Amino acid sequence: MIKDDEFIRNDGVPITKEEIRALSLSKLNLIHSDSVIDIGCGSGGMTIEMAKIAKKAYAMDNSEDAINTTKANLEKFNIGNCELISGDAKEELEKVLKKLKESNESNELNALPSENLKIFIGGTQNIEEILKIANKYSIKTIVSNTIVVNTGLKIAEILENYGYEIDLINMNVSYGRKIKSGYMMIARNPITIITAKK
């Protein structure tokens, strides 16, 4: 796992912290033949960890600052198998899925990438539309992180209604800070990790 402070950072662009990345990656269970779409790539923390394992990564964000930060990190970590897409996932997700579907059909491979295409969601604006598209294209594994509990529950509920099996985790991480008498633990914001499988 890459340390948080190894990433290039820009003001106002969030990053998924190392421990949350580790658990989210484990829930995604990526293998080399998988492709992955990162919705809301922020600083590229998850994008880079996922692209290091997967065959191909697609990373999208609706913030130009986030796109520029991810681009800088892709260069820093020498990642060559990632397509960076600027725009809202509400529109961009379907474009990527459509393109993959068409290229699969022209190669006379199986229907869609659904078996080996996974989605990670770190950005949750327009989440209803995004989940609707993921379900329409029969994506089998979706992992999402949310800081707002209500959003996490909403995602779980929507996906459950689409027939996914849900695994819901709240992750609380505390970091030891050395003080005179020993270590005190400083808590970070808890993050909800939703894993949905079909």
Ligand SMILES: C[S@@+](CC[C@H](N)C(=O)[O-])C[C@H]1O[C@@H](n2cnc3c(N)ncnc32)[C@H](O)[C@@H]1O
């Ligand atoms: C918490 S950050 C993600 C951090 C990232 N996983 C990382 O490791 O660096 C969420 C990002 O999602 C983006 N975002 C939120 N909703 C989005 C949407 N519907 N489409 C595209 N990007 C979105 C935000 O601009 C923000 O950069």
